[in-house]
Amino acid sequence: MQTIITLPAACDFHIHTRQGVLMEMVAPRIAEGGVSLCYVMPNLKPPITSTEQALEYKAQLERLAPNVTFLMSLYLCPELTPEEIRKAKKHGIVGVKSYPRGVTTNSESGIESYAIYYPVFKAMEEVGLILNLHGELPSDADQDICVMNAEEKFLMHLKQLHNDFPKLKIVLEHATTKAAVDTVKALGDTIGCTITIHHLQLTVDDWAGQCHNFCKPVAKFPHDRQALRDVVLEGHPRFFLGTDSAPHPAYLKECAHSCAGVFTTPLAIPYLATILDSFGAINCLRKFACENGKKFYGVSEEEGKYREITLVKEALLVPHSYSFDESVEERRGSIQLPLELILAVFTFIPARDLCRYLSLSKALRYEIRKIIVERIQRKFRTGNNYLLVTIEPLDTYSSGPTHIFDLMFCDVDILSLNTRFKINDKTFDNSSPIKHVKIIGRKLQGTERWETILHNSHISIGSTWLSIFDPSQTIKNVSLHVFSPFDLKHETTYVSKGSLTFKINLEPESIMWWNSNIDDYSTIFVSNMIREFDDFQSLIVMSLVEEVIVNAGVLLTAIEEKWQDDVESVVVEDPED
Numbered sequence: 001m002q003t004i005i006t007l008p009a010a011c012d013f014h015i016h017t018r019q020g021v022l023m024e025m026v027a028p029r030i031a032e033g034g035v036s037l038c039y040v041m042p043n044l045k046p047p048i049t050s051t052e053q054a055l056e057y058k059a060q061l062e063r064l065a066p067n068v069t070f071l072m073s074l075y076l077c078p079e080l081t082p083e084e085i086r087k088a089k090k091h092g093i094v095g096v097k098s099y100p101r102g103v104t105t106n107s108e109s110g111i112e113s114y115a116i117y118y119p120v121f122k123a124m125e126e127v128g129l130i131l132n133l134h135g136e137l138p139s140d141a142d143q144d145i146c147v148m149n150a151e152e153k154f155l156m157h158l159k160q161l162h163n164d165f166p167k168l169k170i171v172l173e174h175a176t177t178k179a180a181v182d183t184v185k186a187l188g189d190t191i192g193c194t195i196t197i198h199h200l201q202l203t204v205d206d207w208a209g210q211c212h213n214f215c216k217p218v219a220k221f222p223h224d225r226q227a228l229r230d231v232v233l234e235g236h237p238r239f240f241l242g243t244d245s246a247p248h249p250a251y252l253k254e255c256a257h258s259c260a261g262v263f264t265t266p267l268a269i270p271y272l273a274t275i276l277d278s279f280g281a282i283n284c285l286r287k288f289a290c291e292n293g294k295k296f297y298g299v300s301e302e303e304g305k306y307r308e309i310t311l312v313k314e315a316l317l318v319p320h321s322y323s324f325d326e327s328v329e330e331r332r333g334s335i336q337l338p339l340e341l342i343l344a345v346f347t348f349i350p351a352r353d354l355c356r357y358l359s360l361s362k363a364l365r366y367e368i369r370k371i372i373v374e375r376i377q378r379k380f381r382t383g384n385n386y387l388l389v390t391i392e393p394l395d396t397y398s399s400g401p402t403h404i405f406d407l408m409f410c411d412v413d414i415l416s417l418n419t420r421f422k423i424n425d426k427t428f429d430n431s432s433p434i435k436h437v438k439i440i441g442r443k444l445q446g447t448e449r450w451e452t453i454l455h456n457s458h459i460s461i462g463s464t465w466l467s468i469f470d471p472s473q474t475i476k477n478v479s480l481h482v483f484s485p486f487d488l489k490h491e492t493t494y495v496s497k498g499s500l501t502f503k504i505n506l507e508p509e510s511i512m513w514w515n516s517n518i519d520d521y522s523t524i525f526v527s528n529m530i531r532e533f534d535d536f537q538s539l540i541v542m543s544l545v546e547e548v549i550v551n552a553g554v555l556l557t558a559i560e561e562k563w564q565d566d567v568e569s570v571v572v573e574d575p576e577d
């Protein structure tokens with residue numbers, strides 16, 4: 001390799017710039033990595049599905065990285081109409097990304113069939129928007145589909161789409177197989193293909209058991225990698241760089257279920273040059289990383305953003321990690337997020353889990369708790385905000401950590417919640433920070449069944465816990481306990497009944513009770529729940545929150561689809577009414 005190369009800054013036609021503090025870490029590093037133009041993926045939480053969202057996201061990125069050209073994409077989903085496509089084109093949006101449902105990070109809203117999108121594709125073909133395909137089928141044991149053949153099995157869809165929309169420009173993203181390379185080459189000039197840097201280096205042996213190399217699609221066989229290398233060496237004009245750089249917090253990579261994604265942005269072009277050099281393709285760098293993609297997309301840097309870079313061949317220590325400010329304090333102090341989730345889980349803590357946990361050393365328990373709490377809080381920070389609302393019958397203060405968790409959407413001003421939590425004293429406040437609560441459903445233990453709770457006050461539940469009561473008894477009185485993930489000790493619990501105006505009267509040492517003739521706006525006396533939710537139980541609650549958040553996208557879609565009409569309004573009702 002020459003020891004110094006000067007060339008135009010590169011173009012990365014597939015990058016995940018994320019949001020929040022992660023975006024603040026990533027965006028300035030794009031230029032550092034030698035890239036001046038990038039095509040931004042829309043798989044945020046929530047996904048980018050409208051022109052307005054995309055433009056707002058672009059503005060945020062530009063504030064963080066003013067010297068980079070950001071090309072924006074929309075997320076293919078049912079909300080995307082042909083009209084939105086035309087509007088997007090008018091406002092400079094470049095393409096639409098399709099994720100098959102559930103195959104990768106934030107693909108819960110992904111597509112299940114292309115058929116319903118044909119009018120959208122037609123509009124895209126007409127106005128000249130690019131279709132970007134995450135080319136994998138979801139794993140399906142019955143069909144013998146798994147990560148190793150998910151891409152190859154997808155290729156028939158690429159062929160079909162090209163056949164049906166020959167003028168639509170389609171990019172098969174992050175190809176990993178010889179089959180994909182051959183297919184793209186065999187199709188017409190409107191079909192392009194991105195290749196990541198890491199797929200030019202890795203094979204299956206490199207990610208099996210090594211979480212930092214795990215991404216979707218996974219790296220495949222050596223002969224597949226060879227096919228990728230060959231097509232770069234050939235300088236084929238329809239193959240170009242798309243790093244698919246996809247950062248995740250370390251705790252989400254270095255864990256039992258590692259998130260898919262390899263983060264390469266800060267060192268993108270030095271890394272690419274090193275890999276190309278290793279198989280004699282350094283002379284292909286310019287075409288692959290700077291020219292082919294721009295030609296295929298018909299784009300160039302925005303005014304004043306073109307620049308050159310110089311690569312120098314010398315030793316470089318790759319940082320072990322890149323930090324971003326996720327401190328709890330920062331999150332506590334600075335956010336005001338719209339709360340948008342309500343949980344619906346009815347559950348017990350299995351005794352065996354309890355024993356396992358309690359038998360651990362205190363130090364280990366502390367560590368576990370810390371990790372879980374941090375994981376949850378980070379989700380809250382990067383996504384939306386959540387409150388856990390439990391509905392309980394009378395006397396549940398004696399029942400331990402057994403609750404029905406209901407799924408709710410609320411707008412919550414976390415700052416004022418936080419302030420109030422800090423008081424931790426007798427408090428009475430008429431101005432609840434909780435607005436627009438709507439309870440949308442519950443899930444019964446041991447079933448996959450979700451129900452809209454129109455009358456929370458009449459929840460029949462069958463459980464061993466309830467057998468201490470009359471098993472046929474329906475719960476006549478309910479309370480809503482609202483937990484904030486930022487109130488780690490659950491020192492404060494809002495309890496209410498039959499009303500959305502949360503009136504709070506915290507009596508730290510009292511037990512929970514309420515007046516049986518309570519009306520909608522009566523004050524409710526509650527304990528501060530510390531006794532009920534000790535450290536361990538808090539952990540359990542947090543774990544439940546996490547579990548539900550993980551599934552929330554899927555659940556919410558299912559619930560909302562089924563009970564669209566029912567969930568429009570608040571449904572907490574007083575049984576006595």
Ligand SMILES: NC(=O)N[C@@H](CC(=O)O)C(=O)O
Pocket residue numbers: 016043104105106134214215216217244246247259260261262
């Ligand atoms: N490539 C990945 O493994 N992950 C991407 C999503 C994607 O492009 O599949 C991510 O957003 O994390």
